[in-house]
Amino acid sequence: MYKHLYKRFIKANPSHHHFACHSHHYWPDITRDAQLQYWDDTAKFVDDKWEHIFSVKVPQAQHLIAEVLNLGYPEQIVFAPNTHEFVFRLLSSLDWNQKVRILTTDSEFYSFDRQINRLSELPHFEVVKIPTLPFDTFHERFEQAMESADWNLIFVSHVFFNSGMVCDVERLVKDAPSNCPFVIDGYHSFMAVPLNLNPIQDRVFYVAGSYKYAQGGEGCCFLYVPPSTRHRPLYTGWFAELSKLSAIGDEVGYPTDALQYAGSTMDFSAMYRLIATLEKFRDEGLTVTKIHTLIQQNQHQFLAELDRHHHPLVNRANLLAFDLKNHGHFLTFNLPSSEATSELVQKMKTRGLVTDSRGSRLRFGFGLYHDFADIKDAVVKI
Known part of the structure; x- marks a missing residue:
């Protein structure tokens, strides 16, 4: 059809x-036209390209994504070329001077799993992975684990990449400790499995991208950051200083919106493709x-x-x-x-x-x- x-x-x-x-x-x-539009805009705006991207294209993408996920704060969405940037930025926002305890599953995608496996080699990093199988008891076992100790980060997929099984993330979030960042990896569900983040939008981080079911191709990933978040990731880039690039001094300040999780220069042609796809689906009633x-x-x-x-x-x-x-x-x-x-x-x-x-x-x-x-x-x- x-x-x-x-x-x-x-x-x-x-x-x-x-x-x-x-x-x-x-x-x-439609993504081919979008790719060419990126080239044309680059030729048209040249040095003013970043202003056009951040004042026009980024808000477009934010609103389209927020519409899909029923988010009330589209400005709380920040972009990067891959999810690993966000994974490490989230991990680097924790206090590494103290013991870091991470709760997750045995079925997370490699961008997260490989990174925490490496960090778990350090003496002050503890990682606990709850098996997703048998799945009929998974949620109960994960809830028990959340209650069993104090955690510094909880990370779980909405759809597990190695099975396709769907996690009831809203249920887990409601039972999670309120003082611990809760991250949902939505890459294998965004634009595929319906998810209404509105009831938990003040509580969760959500990371996904355009490569799979959003069908915009590689290069445009995003992180939704809860509005009350005030973090200072160690892994940070110049996009996080967009509002004060002319400031002088050595102080490292952070925005209070989603840009506190921003990185650095990226190829925004993928965002053009993502916007075109989401707009086309909307026009088709998809x-x-x-x-x-x-x-x-x-x-x-x-x-x-x-x-x-x-x-x-x-x-x-x-x-x-x-x-x-x-x-x-x-x-x-x-x-x-x-x-x-x-x-x-x-x-x-x-x-x-x-x-x-x-x-x-x-x-x-x-x-x-x-x-x-x-x-x-x-x-x-x-």
């Missing part, structure tokens, strides 16, 4: 069935709820086709899912080994079926550019 939005990518990949859109999503055609419903239909059709083909590995018995009515936009199958999974991924690729894996977990992602014919063909190629 929405293939018309992706004509250029589809034309460029005529022999591919692309089911890795949880990692590398096709971009809507709300997150509608997108989610369409993808759920694709997933249901995919599983029904699998049932008919009786594949020895890719089947419902190996499906990692707790509630398919409340699940991310990819289906994950836990195969016997990493080797078997990698071998199957490569075999499917030779047949024109593109997907991906993480260890022994094989992932099939679904997008608006898939129809029933694509799904039937994909199952045949497994």
Whole structure:
């Protein structure tokens, strides 16, 4: 139904069935125009480009994102080229002169997991990871952990990247200690799984970006910062001094809005692409709820086709899912080994079926550019 939005990518990949859109999503055609607009604006404004970006384009992006997440403070959204910048900026806002205790899960994406694994090698960093499986007891176990000790940072994904299972973040936030920063990683759910942040917008940090389901490509990530936040991250850049660049002296001041988490110079062409995509979806009436419903239909059709083909590995018995009515936009199958999974991924690729894996977990992602014919063909190629 929405293939018309992706004509250029589809034309460029005529022999591919692309089911890795949880990692590398096709971009809507409108993003090419946005990329060219960035070049044209650079030529037009030259030295005044930053003023145009921060007075026009940044507010545009802030309001579009706030609309999706139902946030009342769009000005509390700050941008960076990747989420790792925000991860380390958040970690550097803690007091490293004291013991730092971090509570998280065993299913966080690498930008966070690798960093805290490295920091946990230091004697005053303690990291506790709660297993997400079995998922039927996950929330209770995480709540018990929150109550068991004093934490300096709590970090959890809305949709877990290695399974697609959805965390009830609002429930966890309500039970979390009020004096501890609570961070939601929304990268695998933003523009995919509906989330209303309004009831908890005074309490949570939320980090996501344009690379996956927002379909603007790499380079435009964002952090929502609760309005009452007054932090001084050690990892800081000149964007945090935009309001007083002419000041003289060695004092390191911080803004009271989201720019306290700002970094430095970045390529804003990705923001242009993100804005174009979100505006196009709005014009098409593609709300997150509608997108989610369409993808759920694709997933249901995919599983029904699998049932008919009786594949020895890719089947419902190996499906990692707790509630398919409340699940991310990819289906994950836990195969016997990493080797078997990698071998199957490569075999499917030779047949024109593109997907991906993480260890022994094989992932099939679904997008608006898939129809029933694509799904039937994909199952045949497994």
